Amino acid sequence: xxxxxxxxxxxxxxxxxxxxxxxxxxxxxxxxxxxxxxxxxxxxxxxxxxxxxxxxxxxxxxxxxxxx
Numbered sequence: 671x672x673x674x675x676x677x678x679x680x681x682x683x684x685x686x687x688x689x690x691x692x693x694x695x696x697x698x699x700x701x702x703x704x705x706x707x708x709x710x711x712x713x714x715x716x717x718x719x720x721x722x723x724x725x726x727x728x729x730x731x732x733x734x735x736x737x738x
Contacts (some may be wrong), residue, residue: 671701673715674722676736678729681710686734693732694725 681687687705690712694703699720712734714725721730725735 671715671717672722674725675711675713676726676729677711678705678734679710679737680734681705681706681707681712689732690729690734693728697725700725719722720735 678690681690684707687707690705691703694700694712694714697716697720699717701715701717703712705715705718712729716725
């Protein structure tokens with residue numbers, strides 16, 4: 671399992687947190703997603719077939735792009 675933490679500036683409320691956790695959590699290979707409104711971050715634990723590229727692409731698609 672791989673753990674990544676992303677800074678996501680668009681997180682502004684509980685709905686944002688819920689959306690990120692539900693959308694990313696539904697990806698095959700994702701074990702857990704913990705988004706944090708206060709820190710504007712998400713910690714994601716995943717394994718194949720999920721990849722960082724796919725996770726970042728889905729975050730961008732749902733309007734929660736990762737700050738590089």
